[in-house]
Amino acid sequence: MTASWRATCIQINSDCVSDAASREEAWPRIAANVATAVAAIDEACAGADKPKLVVLPEFAFTGAPRANPLPAWIEKACYPIPGAITQPLQDAAVRHGLYVGGNLFETDEKWPGRYFNTCFLIDPKGEVILRFRRINTASFPSPHDFMSDYVAHHGWEGTFPVVDTELGKIAMIACGEIAVPEVARALMMRGAEIILHPTNENNNPAQEAAKIARAAENMVYLISANVSGPIGFSADGSELGGRSRIVDFTGKTLSYDESTAPSTSVTAEIDIDALRAARNSTSMANALLRTRWEMYRELYSTISIYPPDQFLAAPMAGTSELAPVLDKALANLKSTGII
Secondary structure: OOOOEEEEEOEOOOOOOOOOOOHHHHHHHHHHHHHHHHHHHHHHOOOOOOOOEEEOOOOOOOOOOOOOOHHHHHHHHOEOOOOOOHHHHHHHHHHHOOEEEEEEEEOOOOOOOOOEEEEEEEOOOOOEEEEEEOOOOOOOOOHHHHHHHHHHHHHHHHHOOOEEEOOEEEEEOOHHHHHOHHHHHHHHHOOOOEEEEEEOOOOOHHHHHHHHHHHHHHOOEEEEEEOOOEOOOOOOOOOEOOOEEEEOOOOOEEEEEOOOOOEOOOEEEEOHHHHHHHHOOOOOOOOOOOOOOHHHHHHHHHOOOOOOOOOOOOOOOOHHHHHHHHHHHHHHHHHHOOO
16 A cells, blocks of 8 residues: 655746856856755745655746757756756755656757756655656757657657656656647556646646646646746746646646745645556546547557657757748648648
8 A cells, every 4th residue: 555645836936047148147047046946845844744745847947948049048058867957956855855856958968959848856865767858849849859769769668757656656747748638648558647747837728727637537646836926938027827736636626826926835645545446446437447549549640740850860950940840730730631
């Protein structure tokens, strides 16, 4: 039996470094963002109901790239995992004996000239035990850009990673990718019981609905931590975050904070035994039991919209290079009769 345990969302402000002139100018602000995160973790662990796992927002340490060209953003704000940004979080994980989920813009020497929007999980020993690189992106690089090479190197298990821990089987999804059903589905199919969701989003009804739908349809817990204050893409600071949320495997919200202020108040008990019992039930409430996988497999295999491997030979140098790719995707939508 797995005892229930507490999860807490760390809802914090993030100082965006997109306007910094260099890596040296950006680093003190990045370091201050990391210090804010560590202080919030310390606060969350100070009370009687100490969590076993905390989740930090997307873009928490650097903000969003905004108008930065890709090479400039890599030079200014992207770091390896583990590395200088994660080390204080790794130290906090050891100090408090807990798991820390977060997100940052990552570089990897295996893939020079590229960066990734990466979710990561640190265990109580201070080790990084999971990295998920966001696949569905609007203007960021993606593993899908060079899918053939990426999957050949990392395998599907590394492309859709799930880590088995004493808390349960954990996966991660960043921000708007929660609205792509296939991502959560793939992670569930690989065994995920808990999905951590670092996010950086304004108030969007579709996004809020997606959080509940992904949890219920896949019978997973969803722990969604949003930024407080302005979101990363709000240059004038008018679009605000907030609304961190924890949802159980039936779609019930266990904890929620509509406030846009910094907070560690979104916290709840996670009962993995209850989830496992529900997944093992033959009742109508078991959403996984009667899924007819075979009916959909052929349809998926015959449709390709956004073409893969468009930057297989060389990394994308700028978002202007996306224009012909989007034209191809639009033409594919038309050819399938979807539009």
